[in-house]
Each structure stands twice: as structure tokens, then as C-alpha cells.
Amino acid sequence: MSGHSKWANIRVKKTAQDAKRGKIFTRHAKLIEIAARAGGEEPSMNATLQTAIENAKAENVPNANIERAIKKGTGTLKGEEMAEIIYAAYGPGNTAYLIECLTDNRNRTLANIRSIIDKNGGRFAETGSVQWMFERKGLVVAEQSTWSDDVELELMDIGAEDIDRADGFVSVRTGQSDWTKVRDFFKKKECDVKESGLKYIAKDSIEITDPAMVEKINTFIEKIEEDDDVSDVFTNYSIFN
Incomplete structure (x- = not known):
């Protein structure tokens, strides 16, 4: 049965507009810098930074760019804030x-x-x-491999508020503090996490x-x-x- 997807209103990733590699690198560097300033330079202690770094590496951002962005965020490298x-x-x-x-x-x-x-x-x-009109929520989007009722129950146990499966992907909405647990759950299942973090979701x-x-x-x-x-x-x- 056709209908609307409740996730169609969430613009979680720029795609065609980011065709130029330099623009991709710049955008990721900004996200890393902001994350490092807000939560510190250690990815293991800063989930937002860890996600920003992983997303950057997935789009082949050089390690030197990542390290420079972290240093700018923590203030060890001067530049426009x-x-x-x-x-x-x-x-x-x-x-x-x-x-x-x-x-x-x-x-x-x-x-x-x-x-x-x-x-x-x-x-x-x-x-x-x-x-x-919007709520600040955690959102994790991952490639869907095998699926079962047990997987859905496990996700609910670790904070999933809503689960949507379509077109080979599963999107999980969580409270603001639970998205990292859902992201890590998919990683342990060896699912490719396409997007994760805090997003504004329309009520x-x-x-x-x-x-x-x-x-x-x-x-x-x-x-x-x-x-x-x-x-x-x-x-x-x-x-x-």
C-alpha cells in the first residue's frame, strides 16, 4: 500500500549539492570543529565528535584535515571560530x-x-x-540486513521510540540521550550506519x-x-x- 513516509520530512544529508570534493571536506571539517569545541578532543568521550569523524572518513576526508579541525575546535590551532x-x-x-x-x-x-x-x-x-513545530530527537539510519521481532525488541529496550523500515534502510528515532546506544547496536550487528545524531523532527x-x-x-x-x-x-x- 502506498503512502507517505514519516521520515520523508527529515533532511539528514546533503547529497547532489555536495558534488565538489572540496565542499564535502569543508562541511565535515566544520562539523568536527564544532563537536570538538563542545565536548572535547577525545572521540571515546565525545559521541558527537566520534560520529563526525566517522562520517568524514566515510567520504574520504584526509586524516590531516580531521586532525586540523579538532585542533581548531579545541583552540590549539588558531583560526576563525x-x-x-x-x-x-x-x-x-x-x-x-x-x-x-x-x-x-x-x-x-x-x-x-x-x-x-x-x-x-x-x-x-x-x-x-x-x-x-519540531522536536529534538536522536536519529539513526542504517542499512537493513536481516530483521526479526527480536531485533525490534532489542532496539526498544535500548531507547528506540519509533522504527521505520523502507527501501532497504531502517530509521530509528530515540530520545536525545539514547541515539549512541542504537548506533552502537547496529555497528555490533555489522550494519552500515548511514546517519546518526541529533535532528529536528516535525511533530x-x-x-x-x-x-x-x-x-x-x-x-x-x-x-x-x-x-x-x-x-x-x-x-x-x-x-x-
């Missing part, structure tokens, strides 16, 4: 968005994001007017059926994601087919 910023917007079809950015120049990023939103049928919004989704509106929304999202300072885009938009 990165900041995490969240912007909010409404897009075509009155869809809502939270836009996560990593930047060393707030004014540049704000001007760029405002311009992109205005030019593509959206409107900039106060963060608080949109953020209440309720807007289902869009009109193909023309779907195209407008997808273009809106793609234009935002093309900006170098954007790390993630979260929306309450869901395709219904």
Missing part, C-alpha cells in the same frame, strides 16, 4: 523549515540565507515561531499531493542546501503518493 546558527523559514505550500548553519561569518550567512529564501518563494521567520507533517507544488518545495530546499554554510535542513513537508 565556527558558530552554529539556526534560522527558520516558511516555504511554498506554507511548509516550515529549520535551517542549521555552521559559519565563521554570521552576517554573510544571514544575508545569503535571507536572499535564497526570498528569491525562491519563501519568507524568513523568527526561529521561535517555527521551532515549536506533525504537511502532506503534499500536487506535483507542481512538490517541485517548488524541492527546488526551495535544494537552493538552501547549495549554500556552503548550510549543514542541515529540516522540514515538516511530506510527500503523499
Whole structure:
């Protein structure tokens, strides 16, 4: 039976927009730097940093780049300090968005994001007017191998709140403190973890059926994601087919 996927509104990874290798490296370096500053330089003691490093290595970021980003995050290597910023917007079809950015120049990023939103049928919004529509949750996406009721029960025992399986992948939503346990569970099962960490997940989704509106929304999202300072885009938009 066809229908909407509750995970379709989660933009967890930039893909086609990251075609240039240099851009991929820069984005991962920013994420590593932020993680190291927030939780320290030891991956074994900093789950966010460990995940950021693993994601970087999966996309062939050189070790030298990773080490330099960690040093910048901890302050042992001087440079422009990165900041995490969240912007909010409404897009075509009155869809809502939270836009996560990593930047060393707030004014540049704000001007760029405002311009992109205005030019593509959206409107900039106060963060608080949109953020209440989302929950901060752990999310782990892994390749699905074998599956059984026992696996589902094990996941629930370690903090899984919701489990969705589709197209060869399993997506597990958790509380903010449980995503590392789920990530490690899949690793022990030798499943390839595609994405893990804290994400903004819409409490309720807007289902869009009109193909023309779907195209407008997808273009809106793609234009935002093309900006170098954007790390993630979260929306309450869901395709219904």
C-alpha cells in the first residue's frame, strides 16, 4: 500500500549539492570543529565528535584535515571560530523549515540565507515561531540486513521510540540521550550506519499531493542546501503518493 513516509520530512544529508570534493571536506571539517569545541578532543568521550569523524572518513576526508579541525575546535590551532546558527523559514505550500548553519561569518550567512529564501518563494521567520513545530530527537539510519521481532525488541529496550523500515534502510528515532546506544547496536550487528545524531523532527507533517507544488518545495530546499554554510535542513513537508 502506498503512502507517505514519516521520515520523508527529515533532511539528514546533503547529497547532489555536495558534488565538489572540496565542499564535502569543508562541511565535515566544520562539523568536527564544532563537536570538538563542545565536548572535547577525545572521540571515546565525545559521541558527537566520534560520529563526525566517522562520517568524514566515510567520504574520504584526509586524516590531516580531521586532525586540523579538532585542533581548531579545541583552540590549539588558531583560526576563525565556527558558530552554529539556526534560522527558520516558511516555504511554498506554507511548509516550515529549520535551517542549521555552521559559519565563521554570521552576517554573510544571514544575508545569503535571507536572499535564497526570498528569491525562491519563501519568507524568513523568527526561529521561535517555527521551532515549536519540531522536536529534538536522536536519529539513526542504517542499512537493513536481516530483521526479526527480536531485533525490534532489542532496539526498544535500548531507547528506540519509533522504527521505520523502507527501501532497504531502517530509521530509528530515540530520545536525545539514547541515539549512541542504537548506533552502537547496529555497528555490533555489522550494519552500515548511514546517519546518526541529533535532528529536528516535525511533530506533525504537511502532506503534499500536487506535483507542481512538490517541485517548488524541492527546488526551495535544494537552493538552501547549495549554500556552503548550510549543514542541515529540516522540514515538516511530506510527500503523499
